[in-house]
Amino acid sequence: MPDAFTTRVLNIATGSDERVVDITGDCESFLREAAAGRDGLLNVFVPHATAGIAVIETGAGSDDDLLSTLHTLLPADDRWQHRHGSPGHGRDHVLPAFVPPHATLPVVDGRLALGTWQSVCLVDTNVSNHNRQVRLSFLGGVGEA
Structure with a gap:
């Protein structure tokens, strides 16, 4: 019988460039095992003060548009009170106010219930x-799928 609550930690190398990393496949892989065909909720959480989780379209330029918009809203310059690290690093600490560090998503029959382009x-x-x-x-119901 599958557990009602199961968790896994992904380690993702983001490199030295600003990035939007599609982790949908990782989420689906996790759910094949953890959800085992059940309904429930998937919580995605990044335990970092300078990163976030977004549900967006990728591959058609939206990921680049998101980074461009963040540059406009949160410029990497010396205006920030939080000044350690690379120039403009204070903006990275404001990012989670715009792109939260979590998302809770519906799971139906063991699969993410995302929209077509999400x-x-x-x-x-x-x-x-x-x-x-x-x-x-x-987090899902106990019992058989």
Whole structure:
């Protein structure tokens, strides 16, 4: 019998560039095992003060548009009170107010119930932190699928 609550931590190398990393496949892989055909909720959480989770379209330029918009809203310059790290790093600490560090998503029959063009993405603007963790947690009913 599958557990009502199951969790896994992903380790993701984001490199030294700002990135939007599509983790939908990782979420689906986790749910094949954890959900085992059941309904429930997937919580996606990044335990970092300078990264977030977004549900957006990818591959058609939206991920680049998101980074461009964040540059406009949160410029990497010296206006920030939080000044350690790379130039403009203070903006990275404001990012989670715009792109929250979590998302809770519906799971139906063991699969993510996303819209046609929706993907689950890690958003990382901190060029000084090259490795991120993402915690995936499934909460579902107990019993057989």
